[in-house]
Amino acid sequence: MNWYVAVLQNYTGFTGRARRKEFWMFALCNLIINLILRVADxxxxxxxxxxxxxxxxxxTIYGLAVLIPSLAVAVRRLHDGDHTGWWLFMVLLPIxxxxxxxxxxLQQSSPGTNRFGPSPRLDFDEPEPPIPPFHHHQH
Known part of the structure; x- marks a missing residue:
């Protein structure tokens, strides 16, 4: 739920980057809330x-309320893969x-800092996975 709230708090943040977990957890929460509201309707x-x-x-009220935050996190997610937010218009091309x-x-983040800012992995509690040491075996 923290991921969902973090996106809502940064509802006008179209700059920077959003990691996969932030984007997909927000999408999952949106799906669940939409299903509950559809049943209630x-x-x-x-x-x-x-x-x-x-x-x-x-x-409909909920959809309008989360429209801007949804667009913002989608643009930041595109930025994380080093893609411009204009790629979001691809949704207009059927299928x-x-x-x-x-x-x-679904792609992994571009490593380190890219043209849209530093890696968002360091913004949350989860550390970067360690890089395994290189072992050279001689035969």
Whole structure:
């Protein structure tokens, strides 16, 4: 839950970098909250009927509330892989754009400092994994 709150607190932060864990934990919390709100909308009848179907009021309010933080963490996640935030517009390209973005969001961070700032791994409690020593075996 700390990852979710950290993203909300940095809701206008489009600069810097976001590691995979921050992005995906926020996405997971969003998914769970959306599912709960969708059930609540239907349980309590909080929806508006449209020609295309129904729109849940609670889910829509929540979606609007987390729109900017979601975009910000996605841009920071792209930055972490040394990609510009403009790549987020790939989502407008049907199927292929979403696949490309998914690959970018799943990639490991670019090591050390990149053009978007220092590695975010050091911003949280988890230390960088140690680099194993090099052993040269002679035969």
């Amino acid at each position: 239907h349980l309590f009848g909080f929806f508006i009927l449209t020609p295309e179907g129904s729109i849940g009021i609670l889910g 292929v754009g979403s696949i490309i973005l998914l690959v970018f969001m």
